[in-house]
Amino acid sequence: MSERDKILRYYRSSGDVELAAKLLDLAEVTLKNRKYKVSEFLDPYGQSIAETIAAHYDRLTMETNGGYAGAERMKAAFVDTDFLDYAGSLDYCIDTLVIQWDSRYYRPSHRDVLGALMGLGIKREILGDIIMASEQCYVITDTAMAAYIVQNLTEIGQAAVSVSQASLDDIPAKEEKVKEIRSTVASLRLDAVAASGFGTSRTRMAEDIAAAKVKINWQEAKSSSQAVKVGDVISMRGRGRVEVIEVPGQTKKGRYSVLLRRFM
The missing domain is CATH 3.30.1370.160 (Ribosomal Protein S8; Chain: A, domain 1)
Incomplete structure (x- = not known):
């Protein structure tokens, strides 16, 4: 083979x-x-x-x-x-665009920006990160698609926007809000750990998993009963992601202690 x-x-x-x-x-x-x-x-x-x-x-x-x-x-x-041994820098064909709007009236979200871009018929694989700021956002894209986005993206939802080329050096340092969560869970099932990390009920989390809103290690979750281990990253559509940092052991009542890190 x-x-x-x-x-x-x-x-x-x-x-x-x-x-x-x-x-x-x-x-x-x-x-x-x-x-x-x-x-x-x-x-x-x-x-x-x-x-x-x-x-x-x-x-x-x-x-x-x-x-x-x-x-x-x-x-x-x-x-x-x-x-x-003899090559210079590799050409990854990556461009940066800046999208701006009037923040007095509009506050587009990451999801809004991505939805508007994909509404132009652009595949997700053509787009890199979308970095949100207060009055604008930066979009990393394949060079071949940059001019098309500049010419065709005129609004995001109800917000009129302008799009222009930017330099990779213009991208602000990535800032993420991080919260550490210490908790106990009945088991190391995905629904139990994710519910604790995202602050929701286990029943609601099971529904979200069934609705394909949850990924584990960037793969769609197979089921609520899927086992979770240290190092796993659980992401949820519109809610950020949770990383399993440590599972110190079990309590006297048989519950599992977990240390989670939530990125919001």
């Missing part, structure tokens, strides 16, 4: 075979032309698939770039190791 077949077989069981196949195609072209190939924007789970692929080929290394320090969504570059 070839390395490609082994990798596809592994990701077929998790439902990610299509992405794995696309990344494998890039890796194999890189090995053939002995240079490099760059993917579309990937979430952290997609990046982990790219890392797995690179690790299976001796002449292949992987680098990432999301346009600024601390980016979550990034492009992966498969690079022939021989090419690294």
Whole structure:
């Protein structure tokens, strides 16, 4: 069985075979032309698939770039190791746009901005991070789509907006509100841990999981009973994400102590 077949077989069981196949195609072209190939924007789970692929080929290394320090969504570059010896900087074809509105009347959210962009027919894979500020936001995008967005994005919801090119150096330092949560849960099931982290009932969380609003490690949650472990990241649409930092042990009543870190 070839390395490609082994990798596809592994990701077929998790439902990610299509992405794995696309990344494998890039890796194999890189090995053939002995240079490099760059993917579309990937979430952290997609990046982990790219890392797995690179690790299976001796002449292949992987680098990432999301346009600024601390980016979550990034492009992966498969690079022939021989090419690294004489190559300059890699061209990831990443541009930055700034979207502005009148903050006296409108306060678009991250979801509003993303919805407006995808309403133009833009795939999520073409877009990197969206960094919100008080009167504007910065959008990381593939260079090929930048001019189209500038010309066609004129409103977000009811808010009239203007879009212009910006420099990657203009992007403000990423700020995230972080809250540590110490709690006890009846079990290390996803619904129990997520309910504690997001401050909701276990029943409501189970409903949200069933409605495909919850991901674990950037993959859609399979079920409420899915087991959670230290290091897992639980994200919820519109609510941010929760990272499982520590599970110190069980209480005398058999409940599990957990330390969670919530990013809002």
